[in-house]
Amino acid sequence: MAADKRGNKTVRDLILSLAVLGVVVAVIYVFIPHDSKADPVKPISYSVELGQARRDAPFEVAGPEGLSARWRATSVTYNSADPHKVVWHVGFVDPEQQYVAVEQSNGDPDAFIGEVTLDAHRDGTRTVTAGGLVWERWAGKRYNALVRKEQGVTTIVLGTGPDGQLTQMAAALRERGGR
Template structure:
């Protein structure tokens, strides 16, 4: 029985020592990993998008839009082109505007209702509210996370969305060229 007690005490001692070592490791990880809760969750690294835009314009079954004439204060932060399903080709281009707000361009030739709901994170159409931008009419959508301007044309749905104010979304939409 004495051997069992010593073995039991040794096991408890090892457990306590292991927990102390683990606590020190967790503390060091916490100490060296940034954890600013006020930091924006939007990625702010600038990315180039001209190559992807050219590829999308050559490949997509619809006129792919891209901004022209944005000031250097606008920073592209994300770009994706997906053409795996030719009935649902998508184009995405995300930016941080001069006021550090998120603005994105989304396009697809897929189901407009599902696409709009997905990219706007379930924003709702603001019935009767349209905005004329550059001679083109856009439907306004409001949502919990993003507001959006939506234009549905034959074969393509274009969405400009973001956390930026309406005027900034309109300014961005005015720069879009096919």
């Protein structure tokens, strides 16, 4: 008889606990502001970092110019701690809501390409011309990329977007600065 009574008490306590929890959740939902239609992408400005990189880097730093406002920058880094592996990165969400980034480094080209493209591979002999420059086409499981290796710097435009978006970003790049 005691086991039966205890079992009923446990179920009753569980129902009361769920009711209290439901009231707390309802209060939070009603009184905490939320906007389900808001854009989850919070654009950032990268002009300060781009200026710093162009003053400091041992190579001409690529930054996009002339892209529409629908291209929103979401991440930027410049790391010059190792003068033999200076790295510039700026990431975007493109108008199709896909990720596109510009990556540059004066480090070992093969290691840098493998690291930032997550081990993409050269797509045969395919090339793309963008901004008057010839880029190698690379394909990977996560990212596709356009790669340009020059003396002292490797420039990569990579992303989840279609080739047209990568080409548009590559065409918008302007290289300036460098020591």
